[in-house]
Amino acid sequence: MCGIAGVTSFNGAVQMQPVLRKMADLISHRGPDGCGLVTFDGDEVRRGASAEDGRPAHAGLAHRLLSIVGEPSDGLQPVATDDGHLWMVFNGEIHNYVELRDELRGRGYDFHTDTDTEVVLHAYREWGERCFSRLNGMWSLAVYDRSTRVLTLARDRLGIKPLFYVRTARSFVFGSEIKVLAGHPEVELRPNQQMLYRYLAHNYRWVHEEEESFYEGIRQVRPGHVYRLNANGQLTASSYWHLDPSNVWTPADEREATERLRELLLDAVRIRMRASTDVAVLLSGGVDSASVTAAAGRASHAGLATFSARFRTGSDEGPYIAETRRALPGRHVDVAIGPDDFLPTLQRIVAAHDVPLFTQTWYAHWRLMSAVASEGFRVVLTGHGGDELFAGYAHHDAYHAAERSGRAGELVSSGALAALAGPIVTDADPVVQYFSDGTGAAIATRVRPARYADVLGRDFSATGRSGIARVNVFRDRGYLAAKLYQELAYETIPIVLCPEDRSSMAFSVETRPPFLDHRIVELAFALPDEYKLRHGVRKWVLRESMRGLVPDAVLDRADKQGINVPTATWFRTDVHDDIRDVLASALIVEQGIVEREPILRYLEEHRRGEGNHYLGIWQWLNVELWLRSLAGAA
Incomplete structure (x- = not known):
């Protein structure tokens, strides 16, 4: 896990080294174990972390190292192929790097380190962009080809690791966080009025678009995509992975479904336990984190450490946390979440995140990450993703009911759907859209009345009010499938992954979400709805797959709390x-x-x-x- 940055100049060679060093320093928290820079000017390559080299260059890469796999000295970047043509900076973890390394050795590649970075570089040289489909993990990376002067950017399938970019009149600038872009003298941070309006006027599920950010002109590399910037400054993008709505798997029986999910989840956790340091788990009282914790305990040869948020008032899940911990030897840390030092802490969180926070959960998450770091851990597993994959939220009942009853049109027109699903139903919702304007796969929302409309400034509202375009390829698979895809692609998963990365990396901690292993995601979206919601039980297939590993008291919970900060x-x-x-x-x-x-x-x-x-x-x-x-x- 690391931080990356880079610059390409459109107007010939410019002073690059001091700018790259400043950008790298802005994300030193992402990589306290080392800093590396490289600049390119024609055939000349200059390496080093010095900011004093004022010689011009037309491109450069920067890297901050957080050592997780292998020796710290082995992970220093940027790295290059033996012929010096390809240079790479890489942020993330490839969890199947051991298996890929064995395959590449069979193809004649030599390895000098035990890092996944070297595996990715050789895989890229062997298979080109097709290598990304072979990786199981989370990553953002940049590859610069000196011979063609083409810069390639790529991001993992679900967007677990961030990658931002901005194009100025003279340069193309990219980096792991928005603040790193501001280290370039041509980049100015200005609020995106449309996104800010959506944040204030509507529910947080209505904010995210694939590339947009809270800043004008600053974009995100889309998950599951490769971007290429050629020597003429032309930027193109293509997808290397997507969920296929025509991929439907109907198991022979319930046992086949539960055994397959159990097998995948256990393996996803096993390979995410690979590290040169101890791995901990964030444990709440819910099914998802308990499942990850139980699988991690099974994969761990030593005691397992867990960290749990606890509240003096409001929703505290202590009894269920204790049930999961009872069968697990190890170190268990309770982190008291209270209002002490609230405003100064929130100010630090917002500054670290570069954006307003969507939900109060991230206040607790920050406190948890502080505790994880203070206890000496650099890697922690999380349970994020289970609800979006297997229908764990109360409002999912409404979509399932609409599907089964065949009366969705009446539910929409009468407002009953909104009553069932709560305030998160918007005009972008698949059920609402299906029975309103029938726009097909492309869903463009209409402008809805703003919450607290009397609070918003008149000129701001007029400037910021706009629709939002989203594409839901699962629309024809039914209301529940379409809703789950919308949450995965646009709603809850994107707004979970962004703050999870910022909060953890602010403390030089890496989080790994096993449920977002692409094999589990693909299985979840191939399964029919009845395996997710059955007999009034949400996440039925997940609960049954973990029967015998997770305590029944946790698996049979009918309520859902989550980390509800009071x-x-x-x-x-x-x-x-x-x-x-x-x-x-x-x-x-x-x-x-x-x-x-x-x-x-x-x-x-x-x-x-x-x-x-x-x-x-x-x-x-x-x-x-x-x-x-x-x-x-x-």
Whole structure:
């Protein structure tokens, strides 16, 4: 796990080394174990981490190392092929690198280290871009071909590892985080008004698009894609992986389905335990993290460490956490999550993330990552992805019911679907779209009325209001399948992976989500709906596949809590006065994004218990802290 950055100049050779060093320093938290730079000027290649070399170059790569696999000195980058034509910087982990290395050795390749980076470089040389389909893991990388001056960028199938880029009048700049781009003198960070409007006016599920970011002009490399920048500055992209809606697997019986999922999950966890350091697990009281924990305990030859968020008030899952831990020898750490130092901590989180936070979960996640790092761990497994793959949310019942009843049209027109599924149903929803305008695979949302419309500034609303284009290739597979795909591609998974990467890497910790192994994802979307929702039980196939490994008390839970930070209570009591002070003299007001009077009114209503406005308060506070962070960085 590392941080990467790079620059290509369109206007001939320019001073590159000092810029690359500054960019690398901005993400030193991602790689405290080493820094490497390389610049290219014609046939000349210059390596080193010095910022004092002022000689011009037309391209350069930078890398920060966090050593996880092999010796630290073996992982130093950028790396090159023996002939010096291909140079690569790589961020991530390839979990099947052992098997790939054996295959490449059989093809005549020699290996000088025990790192997955060397495996990826040789795989790229052997198979070209087809190598990405062979990798099992998470990654973002850049390969520069000196002979053709072509820069290739690639990102893992699900977008677990980030990769941003921006094109200026004279340069193409890329990096692992948005802040690294700002290290280039031609890049200015300006808020994206449309995305900011969607964040404030609608539910967080309505914010994400494939390439867009919270900043004007800054884009993301799409998951499962390869981008190529040629010597003339032309950028092209192609997909190397996608889910195929025509791929449907109907198991011979229930046992075949549960055994196949169990086999894949155990193997996904096993290969994600590969590291030169101890691996821990984030454990809540739910089925997903308990399944990962049980599988990790089975794969571990020593005791397993778990880290769990605990709350003095609100939703605490202590009894279920204890059930899972009871059968696992090892070190178990409870992390108390409270309102102490709330605002300063939230300010640090927003600055680290470069964006406003979507949900309060990430406050707890930050505290967990701090504890993981302080206990000396560099790798931790998570349970993210199980709900989106196997239908674990309450609103999934509504889509399944609509499918089975054949009365989805009535449910939509009567508003019953919204009542069943809760506030997250939007015009982008597959059921709503199917019975409204029949737009086919391309789903372009209509503008919906804004939440807290009286808070939003008039000019800001007029500028920021826009629809959002999304493509749902699972539309014809039914309402539930389409909803699950939408959550995987656009809604919950993208807004989980981004903050998970930032929070963990802020503490030089790597998170690995076994459920997002592409083999499990492909299996989940090939399975018929009845294996996910059966007899009123969500995630049925997952629960049954882990029977005997995970305690029945956890598997048979009917409720779902997750990590629910009790901010609604905190905003009424412990931190109310501090939040009021921030919002009373806010940049968000000065810039015309919101109006001061209604914000303070809603804050007071919340304090008195006359309304529950915690989500609005959370969003206004996050945008304010984000704007302050930008102002401080300017």
